[in-house]
Amino acid sequence: EDKVVQSPLSLVVHEGDTVTLNCSYEVTNFRSLLWYKQEKKAPTFLFMLTSSGIEKKSGRLSSILDKKELFSILNITATQTGDSAVYLCAGYSGTYKYIFGTGTRLKVLA
Amino acid sequence: GAVVSQHPSRVICKSGTSVKIECRSLDFQATTMFWYRQFPKQSLMLMATSNEGSKATYEQGVEKDKFLINHASLTLSTLTVTSAHPEDSSFYICSASRQGARYGYTFGSGTRLTVV
Numbered sequence: 001e002d003k004v005v006q007s008p009l010s011l012v013v014h015e016g017d018t019v020t021l022n023c024s025y026e027v028t029n030f031r032s033l034l035w036y037k038q039e040k041k042a043p044t045f046l047f048m049l050t051s052s053g054i055e056k057k058s059g060r061l062s063s064i065l066d067k068k069e070l071f072s073i074l075n076i077t078a079t080q081t082g083d084s085a086v087y088l089c090a091g092y093s094g095t096y097k098y099i100f101g102t103g104t105r106l107k108v109l110a
Numbered sequence: 111g112a113v114v115s116q117h118p119s120r121v122i123c124k125s126g127t128s129v130k131i132e133c134r135s136l137d138f139q140a141t142t143m144f145w146y147r148q149f150p151k152q153s154l155m156l157m158a159t160s161n162e163g164s165k166a167t168y169e170q171g172v173e174k175d176k177f178l179i180n181h182a183s184l185t186l187s188t189l190t191v192t193s194a195h196p197e198d199s200s201f202y203i204c205s206a207s208r209q210g211a212r213y214g215y216t217f218g219s220g221t222r223l224t225v226v
């Protein structure tokens with residue numbers, strides 16, 4: 001059965017800290033892994049990862065995929081209060097399915 | 111716990127026909143369900159919010175007569191794409207939230223609609 005597991009479920013840090021969010025997956029005919037940031041109702045796209053070992057970066061955020069160990073991490077450096085959100089990862093399969101994790105709720109304190 | 115089942119996972123239909131997509135919460139009561147449209151490498155675009163037993167709230171720019179949403183029970187919401195056109199081809203994803211849920215939303219696996 002396809003599943004995506006994220007850890008930790010929640011995290012509270014102070015501004016300036018660095019955080020690492022984890023996502024492990026078991027997805028049939030895996031094609032890609034996606035990261036989203038959800039602050040309100042609709043998740044905002046962050047990254048799509050298809051190749052192992054290639055880091056993607058966007059400002060203070062970066063992510064990498066390990067297709068051998070079936071996991072991905074999302075790093076946020078120098079966190080700010082605006083980073084507070086739920087971070088979702090989703091595996092996309094060749095059977096046209098997105099399998100979402102439950103998300104990691106990050107709270108950044110000033 | 112907190113599983114949302116979405117069917118079908120893929121559908122191909124002819125232009126002008128209607129397609130119904132179901133979103134079910136399997137082990138919890140979903141007081142609110144959300145419908146999104148997903149484009150490749152893009153954010154999920156919220157189309158509408160549906161609450162059980164009441165009319166759906168549509169986001170600006172979403173045609174309510176074209177995208178019919180029904181949330182007749184606490185475990186089922188449906189999205190019907192009426193008179194589908196090729197430009198409606200997309201991924202449609204639902205999510206559900208339950209009252210008192212600490213961690214928010216549970217997402218369905220999506221439906222890939224192709225209109226030919």
